[in-house]
């Protein structure tokens with residue numbers, strides 16, 4: 001069942017062409033922030049590009065302990081100017097001979113996480129369909145079961161209708177029901193399964209990452225940064241979660257790990273001012289992608305949502321088209337509340353895409369189907385673990401099979 005990673009994964013992930021240029025050291029100059037940026041501190045990017053999948057999986061604790069040496073001493077002198085090498089036109093570097101760690105494929109991990117739901121679902125389904133004939137009570141129970149799985153009332157009704165169609169008095173097996181479930185789920189998710197497309201014309205392409213507390217924003221930023229770096233893109237991270245010192249340190253660790261520059265300010269600084277500086281620095285350095293971390297905030301905390309709106313206004317003042325993506329990170333374990341998060345973050349922050357994390361350990365992935373049916377917002381990524389490689393592009397058919405508990 002464990003499938004080898006497909007070679008085109010990263011391309012599919014970001015919608016890039018398939019020949020990424022040779023990685024360069026991060027383009028960011030290591031000069032300090034411009035004078036008008038009082039306390040802005042930029043941690044220079046590591047000079048080594050990320051080494052690829054061979055990198056050991058990492059796990060960042062939610063509250064990273066003591067700050068690593070974030071005030072990195074004078075950064076290494078930029079290597080002798082390489083002949084102007086365009087980011088996107090160079091041939092692909094020889095693929096790093098990444099000795100594929102004997103690690104489970106993401107789809108296997110997704111399947112395991114969702115297995116809780118699918119096996120619970122399967123057990124109940126098995127009990128339901130032991131009878132030879134379908135009757136209304138069985139179908140009602142099936143509908144309840146599907147609604148409990150967070151799929152949404154309409155989807156549940158549609159599945160039940162298909163199960164029932166023409167089969168009264170005949171009966172139907174559990175496998176057939178799983179097949180119908182997978183098809184219906186897939187049909188609803190297909191239209192929203194879209195990669196995050198980074199526009200190479202933008203320097204920087206700005207991705208603002210938002211979501212409730214602990215949903216996985218910072219980790220997802222780290223994972224995305226790692227992928228982008230492997231694609232040869234230069235990346236800057238903005239530590240826009242200025243509330244907690246630990247949050248700033250956490251992002252800096254990801255910066256070091258991925259070879260991305262980090263723009264940070266001391267705890268308690270104004271997030272909008274930080275973002276302003278970060279945008280200007282990213283522009284000056286010609287960085288490809290600016291990933292902006294934000295503090296977790298509950299969607300019903302008006303003042304915090306207002307702060308987010310301010311961050312967006314500040315970005316727009318500098319580039320009316322930015323942020324180019326507003327990625328809402330949803331924790332799959334949240335269940336139904338995710339619907340409200342999509343609605344309110346969507347309204348206040350103009351969410352353009354979703355990432356759903358923690359699908360490796362939950363029984364509640366079905367909520368994505370309800371979200372897709374209701375909001376039709378693109379789903380870019382799923383997170384299936386805490387490690388740097390535990391991010392996958394969203395694939396509707398795979399996800400649907402995992403939900404239905406169908407082994408590939």
Ligand SMILES: Nc1nc2c(ncn2[C@@H]2O[C@H](COP(=O)(O)OP(=O)(O)OP(=O)(O)O)[C@@H](O)[C@H]2O)c(=O)[nH]1
Pocket residue numbers: 059060061062211212213214215216217218219220241247294295296297329356357358359360361382383384385386390
């Ligand atoms: N199992 C699992 N854990 C994850 C995943 N993504 C993130 N986490 C963990 O979830 C916890 C919270 O992740 P963070 O990235 O700090 O979340 P955040 O949204 O930045 O949190 P705040 O900044 O506090 O709002 C950490 O322990 C992560 O390692 C995932 O896909 N699977």
Ligand SMILES: [Mg+2]
Pocket residue numbers: 217218219241247293294296
């Ligand atoms: Mg965070």
